[in-house]
Amino acid sequence: xxxLQLVAEPRRxxxxxLVWDGExxxxxxxxxFDVTFGAVSQHLSVLRKANLxxxxxxxxxxxxxANQDALAPYKGILEGMWSxxxxxxxxxxxxxxxxx
Amino acid sequence: xxxLQLVAEPRRxxxxxLVWDGExxxxxxxxxFDVTFGAVSQHLSVLRKANLxxxxxxxxxxxxxANQDALAPYKGILEGMWSxxxxxxxxxxxxxxxxx
DNA sequence: GTCCTATTTTAGTGAACACTATATCATAAA
DNA sequence: TTTATGATATAGTGTTCACTAAAATAGGAC
Numbered sequence: 001x002x003x004l005q006l007v008a009e010p011r012r013x014x015x016x017x018l019v020w021d022g023e024x025x026x027x028x029x030x031x032x033f034d035v036t037f038g039a040v041s042q043h044l045s046v047l048r049k050a051n052l053x054x055x056x057x058x059x060x061x062x063x064x065x066a067n068q069d070a071l072a073p074y075k076g077i078l079e080g081m082w083s084x085x086x087x088x089x090x091x092x093x094x095x096x097x098x099x100x
Numbered sequence: 101x102x103x104l105q106l107v108a109e110p111r112r113x114x115x116x117x118l119v120w121d122g123e124x125x126x127x128x129x130x131x132x133f134d135v136t137f138g139a140v141s142q143h144l145s146v147l148r149k150a151n152l153x154x155x156x157x158x159x160x161x162x163x164x165x166a167n168q169d170a171l172a173p174y175k176g177i178l179e180g181m182w183s184x185x186x187x188x189x190x191x192x193x194x195x196x197x198x199x200x
Numbered sequence: 201g202t203c204c205t206a207t208t209t210t211a212g213t214g215a216a217c218a219c220t221a222t223a224t225c226a227t228a229a230a
Numbered sequence: 231t232t233t234a235t236g237a238t239a240t241a242g243t244g245t246t247c248a249c250t251a252a253a254a255t256a257g258g259a260c
Contacts, residue, residue, distance in 0.1 A: 213248105
């Protein structure tokens with residue numbers, strides 16, 4: 001599957017939105033969605049293999065972050081969709097709150 | 101299915117490439133691919149319903165053309181992929197030849 | 201009208217893939 | 231070393247969807 005198709009998938013789009021501005025643990029990402037941890041981990045695996053996210057180990061946890069260089073061509077479209085739904089903002093705020 | 105996913109599908113991407121610069125009959129579009137006429141017609145139907153192409157009747161034939169306004173946000177990405185594969189150019193030239 | 205071509209539509213098939221559940225692996229804490 | 235937590239990998243399921251084949255629709259030529 002090519003990059004455009006990978007990015008087009010709605011769940012992955014949302015995940016990319018979450019890790020766009022900064023890194024985020026897999027468990028925190030998963031808690032934003034109504035699917036199992038495993039499902040999110042699979043999406044992260046796909047994004048990782050396509051070099052669309054980077055991972056950093058922090059003890060037990062894996063911190064993910066969008067690879068903005070690789071995603072540069074899609075940035076405009078992704079941002080457009082995040083702002084359309086306002087979900088990106090809502091979710092990042094929600095996450096920031098729960099981190100306090 | 102949203103616009104990004106519609107556009108991401110490889111066959112539809114190629115079809116959009118063919119009708120990007122000018123209108124083209126459904127049969128001519130279909131003859132560029134190794135799938136049945138019906139399959140291409142279905143893709144055209146999807147693109148039509150999403151308002152990504154416009155149709156004009158010319159007697160028996162239906163002439164399709166990309167709706168560049170609606171596709172504007174995706175133009176850069178699509179053009180990048182067409183130039184990558186060179187298929188877009190090859191196919192449009194091939195088609196122009198057969199029209200002579 | 202009857203043919204022929206261009207196109208759409210419908211029914212059915214196969215494959216891709218997002219998901220669940222479970223097993224496995226790795227790190228941290230006891 | 232055991233126990234718990236965070237994460238990945240695997241097996242199996244259901245749905246979506248691109249495709250084929252065939253039927254239906256429409257326009258032009260005769």
